[in-house]
Amino acid sequence: MKKTLLAAAILTTTSNIALADDSLVIGAPMSSFADKWLSYLFDGIRDFDTKHDDVIFKLTDANDDPGKMLNDVDNFIDSGVDALLVVPTDIATVKPIAKKAKRAGIPLIIINRLPDEKTMKSVDAYVGSESIEAGIIQAESVVGLLDGQSANILLLLGPMGQEAQIYRTEGNKQVFAKYPNIKIVAEHEGRWDRAKALQIVEDVLQAHPEINVIVANNDEMAIGALLAATKAGKTDADLIISGIDATPDALEYLGKGLDTTVFQSAKGQGYGGAEIAYKLSKGQKVKKMNWIDFELVDKSQKEAYLLKY
Structure with a gap:
């Protein structure tokens, strides 16, 4: 069966794979x-793929390079794909991708990184979670843990300019601005990276020992x-630390120094994006905006959320 063949290939290739003539x-x-x-x-994409024998998803790695991503899009369009399902390197990249897709008459689905309102007019569907909601939930959890105490905060940021960042x-900031005794002392770009954040925090804690x-x-x-x-x-007891995503690694740290995280269903976004790309490829109607809610997670919920992976 096709799915046996694709198990190892799905994340690594755009080469031609023998499919039935009617496969998408x-x-x-x-x-x-x-x-x-x-x-x-x-x-999540792989899960959808294994359940549907009439479609194949070919994933490529842009290595966070917008130029590489645009080249991958061109290659897919030239090969005559039935739809484009994209996690963009940054939201600015969506505009040229949308132009290429529209010119080729190919449905475009964006996952996870929400383009601006103007660009979204050229996108067929979006699947993701509202990033501002995650920031609000996260900050409110921190305020709750502070229980009226003063706070000096370090913010660790994703790549500057990305929608989630x-x-x-x-x-x-919307939440913290409501509390006069909460101050943001420093903000640094950690680029989603554990090692970079470690280095930043080592330096910042020396420069700002008041951070709690x-x-x-x-x-x-x-x-x-x-x-x-x-x-x-x-x-x-010295620090409150909060993250976002509720990955399995983070869940293991809950109650062991990590105080809260906010669940963003990566699998849900992947599966949902795949399903919408599949439906659009078949000429079916879909909703344009498809939201998957964020959920606060603390140590008492650790085991329940580990089961989601």
Whole structure:
């Protein structure tokens, strides 16, 4: 069967694979195979693929390079794919992708990184979670843990300009601005990366020993912050640390230095995006905006959320 053949190939190739004449082909340029959270999104696409024998999803790795992603899109269009399913390297890249897709008459589905309103007019469907909601939920959880205490906060940011970085941070700031005794002392770009966040936090804790809260735009940076804090001799009682995504790695740290995280269903986004690309390829109608809610997770919910992976 086709699915047996594709199990090893789905994330690594755009080469021609023998399919039945009536099979659909979805071109899926992805921003980075190295991104831990996105690996769970790929699992969602793979899950949909294994359940449908009349479609194949071909994923490519842009290595976070917009130029590489545009080249991948061109290759998919030239090969005559039935739809494009894209996690863009950044929201600015969606505009030229949309122009190419429209010119070729190919449906375009964007996952996870929401383009601006004008660009969305040229996109057939979006699947994701509202990033500002995650930032608000995360900040409110921190306020609850502070229970009226003063806070000096370090914000760890994703790659500057990415939709999630912009709106998760905005959600944080909307909440913290309501409290005069909560101050954002420093903001640094950790680029979603654990090792980079570790280095940043080591330096910032030396420069700002008054910091007692670290709020990260994602879990990998929160874990890096936790490792740096531990290295600096900080205990769980010294710092509140919060992340976003509720990855399996982060869930293991809940109650062990990581205080809260916010679940973003990577699998749900991947599966939902695949399903919508499949339906559009078959000429079916779909909703344009498809939202998957964020959910706050604390240590008491750890086991329940681990079961989602």
